[in-house]
Amino acid sequence: MKRPTKALSANDVRSSAWRLCLGSAALLFIGAACSNSTSYDSENKAPAKKSVKAAGAEGIAGGGKTISKGEAVPRSDKSATFSGEVPFQSVASDAEAWVVTSTNVTRIELNKPGWPKTQWSLPANDGNRTYVSELGLLIGRTNRGSATNRGVWLARRDQPGASVKIYDPADMGNQSRLSVTSFKIGSQPYIGFAYASASGNKKFVRMPIDKTKPNGVDVARKEEREFGPVSAGLGGFSGVGSTGAYGSFMDQTRKAFYLGSGSGAWGVNVETMAELPLSSLPNWRIGGDPLNPAAPKRKICNFTMGTSGSLSYALSGDLKGNLVASAGAYTFAHDPVNNVIFGNSSSGGAFTVAKQQCVEANGADCSIAADSCHIFPNVPVGPMSAVGDGRVVGIQRGSPSRVFLISLKDKANIKAGVEVTSIAEIPGDAYMYNDFTGVTLYAPDQIKVIDFKSLSGFQAGKPVKQVVAGWSAQSKNREDLRGLKLELACYKTGKSKPTYVDYSSQLKNSASLFAIDAKDCSGDIDAIEVKMSSDGTTNNFTRLSTFEIRGAQ
Amino acid sequence: MNLKKQKKFALMGALGLAMFVASVIIPTSCGSRTPVKKPFVVGEKVVVTPLPEKYALASLPADLPRKILLTFDGGGKQVDPDSGALILFYDALEGGEAFYSIAAADFKFIHLRTGCASGDVALLDNSVESDVLICDGSLDLNRIRRMELVYPSGKKKVATSLSPEYHEDEVMAAGVLFR
Numbered sequence: 001m002k003r004p005t006k007a008l009s010a011n012d013v014r015s016s017a018w019r020l021c022l023g024s025a026a027l028l029f030i031g032a033a034c035s036n037s038t039s040y041d042s043e044n045k046a047p048a049k050k051s052v053k054a055a056g057a058e059g060i061a062g063g064g065k066t067i068s069k070g071e072a073v074p075r076s077d078k079s080a081t082f083s084g085e086v087p088f089q090s091v092a093s094d095a096e097a098w099v100v101t102s103t104n105v106t107r108i109e110l111n112k113p114g115w116p117k118t119q120w121s122l123p124a125n126d127g128n129r130t131y132v133s134e135l136g137l138l139i140g141r142t143n144r145g146s147a148t149n150r151g152v153w154l155a156r157r158d159q160p161g162a163s164v165k166i167y168d169p170a171d172m173g174n175q176s177r178l179s180v181t182s183f184k185i186g187s188q189p190y191i192g193f194a195y196a197s198a199s200g201n202k203k204f205v206r207m208p209i210d211k212t213k214p215n216g217v218d219v220a221r222k223e224e225r226e227f228g229p230v231s232a233g234l235g236g237f238s239g240v241g242s243t244g245a246y247g248s249f250m251d252q253t254r255k256a257f258y259l260g261s262g263s264g265a266w267g268v269n270v271e272t273m274a275e276l277p278l279s280s281l282p283n284w285r286i287g288g289d290p291l292n293p294a295a296p297k298r299k300i301c302n303f304t305m306g307t308s309g310s311l312s313y314a315l316s317g318d319l320k321g322n323l324v325a326s327a328g329a330y331t332f333a334h335d336p337v338n339n340v341i342f343g344n345s346s347s348g349g350a351f352t353v354a355k356q357q358c359v360e361a362n363g364a365d366c367s368i369a370a371d372s373c374h375i376f377p378n379v380p381v382g383p384m385s386a387v388g389d390g391r392v393v394g395i396q397r398g399s400p401s402r403v404f405l406i407s408l409k410d411k412a413n414i415k416a417g418v419e420v421t422s423i424a425e426i427p428g429d430a431y432m433y434n435d436f437t438g439v440t441l442y443a444p445d446q447i448k449v450i451d452f453k454s455l456s457g458f459q460a461g462k463p464v465k466q467v468v469a470g471w472s473a474q475s476k477n478r479e480d481l482r483g484l485k486l487e488l489a490c491y492k493t494g495k496s497k498p499t500y501v502d503y504s505s506q507l508k509n510s511a512s513l514f515a516i517d518a519k520d521c522s523g524d525i526d527a528i529e530v531k532m533s534s535d536g537t538t539n540n541f542t543r544l545s546t547f548e549i550r551g552a553q
Numbered sequence: 554m555n556l557k558k559q560k561k562f563a564l565m566g567a568l569g570l571a572m573f574v575a576s577v578i579i580p581t582s583c584g585s586r587t588p589v590k591k592p593f594v595v596g597e598k599v600v601v602t603p604l605p606e607k608y609a610l611a612s613l614p615a616d617l618p619r620k621i622l623l624t625f626d627g628g629g630k631q632v633d634p635d636s637g638a639l640i641l642f643y644d645a646l647e648g649g650e651a652f653y654s655i656a657a658a659d660f661k662f663i664h665l666r667t668g669c670a671s672g673d674v675a676l677l678d679n680s681v682e683s684d685v686l687i688c689d690g691s692l693d694l695n696r697i698r699r700m701e702l703v704y705p706s707g708k709k710k711v712a713t714s715l716s717p718e719y720h721e722d723e724v725m726a727a728g729v730l731f732r
Contacts (some may be wrong), residue, residue, distance in 0.1 A: 166704075367715070374603035402593060409600055417602045422593035 030460070032190060075543075079465060080553040084455035088471065088547035090443050090484055090532055093157065095474055095543075096135040096392040097385065098436045099403060100128040101428030105137060105155040105163055108403060108424055111474070111545075115423045119189055120156075120163045125149035126431045129248065132438030133182035133191060134209065135216040139163065140178030140193055151503060152180060152193055154215055159347050164215050166191070167222075169205070173198045179248040179259050182209070183269050184442045184534075191217055192270050196244035202227040202275075204257070204268045225273045227266075235277020236290045238264030238308045247314030247331065247433040252319035252442045252539040256280060258323060260315030264308060265323070278308055283322040283361040299365040300358045301373040302350055303329055303343060313346055313382065314433040319440065319540040322359050330382050331434060336482075336540045337475050338411045344381055344394070351379035351406075353414045374414050379406065385437040388543045389475035393437055401430035411477075443484060443534040443541045450525045450549055451493070460526065462553040464490075466484040466523040467528065470513035474543040478511040483541030487531040490521035510542075513550065572717065607714045608727075610697045611646060625657075626730045627702055627710060637705040644696040652696060680695050702731040 017463070072469065087094070091205070095110040105120040127142030136157035143150040151168040172178065176196040183190055189209040197203045203226045210218040231239040245259030245266070255271040267276030278284045287307030289295035298305040303326035310327035317323045318334035324341055325332070330341040339356040354373035358366035366372035381394025381404055390411060396402040402423040409417035452458045473479040486507050487500035498520075506514045521528065530547055593599075625632040625640065632638060634657045641651035702710040710731035 368604070368606040376601045376603050379601055404593070415603055417600045419598060419600050420593075421598040422595050424594060 005355060013080045027483065029158075043331075050289055076143075080457060080459050081551065082452060082458035082464065082553065083548075083550040084449055084450070085546045086448065088446065088448055088530065088532070089546055090446065090541060090544040091388065092132060092134050092441055094545070095387050095389060095391075096132075096437065097387070097403065098130060098132060098155065099395060099401065099424070099426050099430050100137070100139055100432040100436070101401065101430055102126045102129060103425060103428060104426075105139065105316045106424070106426050106522050107137070107155070107157075110329050110391070110393070110405065110423070117424065118160045119271075120160055122153065123149040126429070127177060128432040129177060129179040129246075130432050130434065130436040131180045131182055131248075131250070132441055134189060134441075135191075135211075137180060137436070138166075138180040138191055138193075140180040141193070142178065143174055143176045143195075144153045145174060151178065152191070154217075156215065166192075166215055166461055167205075167207070167219055169193075169195060169197075171197045171199070171203070173200065173242070173244070175243045175294050177244045177246055179245050179423045181248065181250045181257050181270070182441060183250060183252055183255060183257075183270050185255070185502065187445070189442075189444070190270070193487040194245065194248070194257065195270065196230045196240075196242060197226060199226075200229050200231070200242065202244070202266055202268075204270070204273060206221060206270060206273070223273065225268075227275050228269070230266075233264055233308065234266060234275050235279060236308055237266050237278045240264045240266060245315065247312070247316065249315055249317035249323070251317060251441050252436070252440065253537070254280075254321055256321065257447050258315060258317065260311050260325065262313055265311060265315060265325075281307060281309070282320070283359055283363075285361060286359065286363070287323075287325070297542045298358070298363070299367070299456050300326070300341075300343075300354045301352045301366060301368060301375050302343075302345065303352065304328075316384075317440075318356060318359060318435055319538070320356075320360075321539075324359050324362075331384050333384040333386040333392045333434070333439075335386045335390055335392060335407075336388060336439075337477070337479065338408055340408065340414065342386070342392050342394075342406065344379070344384060351376040351381070351418070353408070353418065355414070371415060376418050379404075379418065379420055381406070383433055383436065385434045386439045387437050387474075388439045389473070390477070395430045397430050400425040400427050402426075403430075407409075412461060440539060442539065443532070445534075446528060446532040448547065449527055449529050450547070452528070452549070452551065455549060455551075458526075458551070459553055464522050464525050465552045466518065467516045467549060467551045468513045469507060469516055469528075469530075470508060470548045471510055471544050472546045472548065473510045474545040476545075478509060479542050480509045481507060481542050483535055484544075485531075485533050485535045488516060488520065488532075489529045489531075490516070490525045491527055491529070492525050493527050497529060500529075504535070513548070575613060607716050608700060610715050611713070623715070624728045625702065626728060632657055632702065632731075639703045641701040642697050643699040643701070646698050651701070652693075700729060700731070 040410040042251050088166040097108045099106045103122055105122060105123050107118045109116050117367060125141050129140035131138045135154055137155040139153040141150050141153055147168055150172060153163045153165045154166050155163045173196040178193055178195040180193045190206045191209060192206040194204045205222060205224040207222045208218045209216055230242060230244055233239045241263050246261045250257050255269050256267055256268040256276055257270050258265055267280060269276055279539055284307045286298035286305050288297040290308055305326050306322050311325040312329040314331035315325055316332045319336045328346055330344045330346050332341055334341050341354045341356055341359060343352045352373060352375050353368050357363045358372060368374055380396045382397050383395045384392055386392045391405050391407045394404045394406050402422060403423045407419050407422050409419050452459055481504060485502060486504045487502050489498050489500045491497045501520050636657055638657040640655050642653040643651055644647050676726040700712045712729045712731045715729045
């Protein structure tokens with residue numbers, strides 16, 4: 001049987017069955033020759049085999065034949081192969097947690113051995129609200145009567161040392177909390193923040209992110225809007241009290257920013273800058289219907305869920321835009337990988353894990369008996385934030401503050417237990433609230449050029465026959481591509497770059513490699529540009545870790 | 554081999570045996586520990602298992618908190634504080650004398666008793682009247698094997714298990730269903 005001597009296209013293969021076999025074998029050869037990048041399941045350390053998807057009879061667009069990488073193929077082909085894996089995160093950074101005390105900020109890298117830390121200083125002040133932005137950690141600091149340490153601060157990711165003050169709201173009310181966020185309107189990223197004004201009103205401010213400006217924010221293009229009294233609710237919400245909101249959550253898909261204290265909440269659309277009523281929440285009725293006081297509230301193990309009135313200490317929501325709050329709760333966090341909600345009690349003793357469906361509008365009460373939620377004693381955390389890869393970070397406040405990584409022991413079975421790993425002790429009290437991991441941040445546009453000359457085995461000047469691409473998730477488990485658009489463009493350095501081709505539907509899971517159509521990526525080329533952006537449909541997007549290229553010449 | 558050498562070997566053998574026993578015992582006891590009763594060491598990883606759906610009263614864990622919020626359910630209905638009912642606590646599954654009792658009428662008032670000064674008490678102000686917070690230490694949870702709900706008519710219902718609903722460092726809530 002004759003071996004393929006040129007790259008396979010969909011038309012070539014479609015023409016006859018035996019050529020499909022050849023194409024498959026050639027691609028399998030590429031895979032077998034470059035078997036050094038097998039990923040591992042984080043739970044059981046078993047190899048998570050990648051399969052190679054050929055540009056087979058159904059063609060690139062329809063999904064080709066999937067070939068198991070495990071199948072043995074003789075290596076008698078004379079083709080040269082090249083391969084490599086490069087970091088390629090769909091989030092602002094690789095997995096990280098930011099911990100804020102009264103005088104410092106600590107960034108902990110969660111995927112590196114020993115969990116290395118980087119620190120920034122802050123002028124002394126308690127009470128911090130956090131949000132991870134493209135620029136670094138935004139910190140909203142309480143007004144304790146001094147203009148020098150209140151307002152909006154930034155621990156710049158690219159500039160460890162001292163945190164910088166971005167903005168001081170002159171009209172910030174005494175003792176007011178300040179909650180921060182970041183979002184995109186169209187392609188323009190913003191920072192936003194809300195607080196109680198000196199006149200006792202709710203106030204929301206936004207400023208564009210512009211990396212050419214000092215500290216990356218164009219303060220001169222500030223837009224602001226003042227709403228009614230903080231103590232008064234809107235459309236079913238109850239008021240948050242004179243000091244404003246203690247916690248917040250950002251729904252990037254609906255551009256909705258909700259802020260709450262233990263006594264109530266309010267919301268603002270960050271795009272239109274209009275105040276949002278309670279009914280803007282997809283699951284607002286699970287907290288009882290304010291128009292019908294007899295309406296039952298959803299019960300989830302030890303929690304009675306609320307959307308107004310008595311709420312969690314630090315407000316939070318899931319990645320589907322549902323508000324997740326309960327009287328007697330400290331806060332909640334949604335893990336999108338296993339689709340579970342982690343919650344803890346106000347005193348930090350009871351830790352509850354529930355299926356996400358428990359907080360959906362069409363869900364039902366959840367209980368231990370139904371195996372839809374379970375309570376874990378003595379997991380001692382207060383502030384919590386999901387990493388987006390199956391883990392949540394929990395912080396035990398105190399001095400020192402202790403930082404834990406928490407995950408399900410068996411991702412398919414809540415009852416099997418939770419694994420709690422101590423990863424850091426930080427001097428001082430981590431008086432801060434979520435989000436401090438970036439899990440609710442939008443997917444920033446990412447463009448990365450992968451120069452084939454930097455890959456192992458590439459021979460400059462020799463034509464490329466075939467390129468195969470794939471990606472891996474931060475969770476290290478098999479994941480489907482969610483909420484992201486992946487576009488590719490192959491080209492020769494120094495020559496004009498062709499337009500991007502959307503390969504999202506082909507690169508649809510982390511377990512498969514996909515052969516890029518020869519018409520898009522073969523011949524005299526030496527680079528591929530990978531573009532990743534949000535598909536705009538959800539904030540529950542896959543956290544990518546790396547992008548992988550294999551090729552034959 | 555002289556006596557001195559024999560003693561030396563015997564000592565070494567004993568030491569070896571002790572080290573072997575220690576190597577078997579220490580990992581076993583470490584593995585069964587639940588977290589957080591002591592500070593974690595950075596890098597330490599533990600697996601925490603969930604509370605069971607029900608505790609048999611005969612097997613309540615020894616580390617239950619001394620403050621407990623009990624919600625009494627009299628066969629599908631909350632126990633009416635004005636029913637004149639009495640809750641009796643026994644340390645045997647059958648027979649014996651109650652070692653603790655509380656009148657249902659006290660449910661209304663016990664929330665605000667001194668000694669319940671934690672933040673959780675404030676939440677209890679909104680709770681239904683058939684909740685009772687027992688936080689004065691007068692009820693030894695570990696002695697409970699059976700509870701009886703006795704109405705003035707003499708009608709009696711029995712519970713031999715409780716369902717944990719809320720568990721904190723200081724207060725545990727549990728539902729008790731009398732059948």
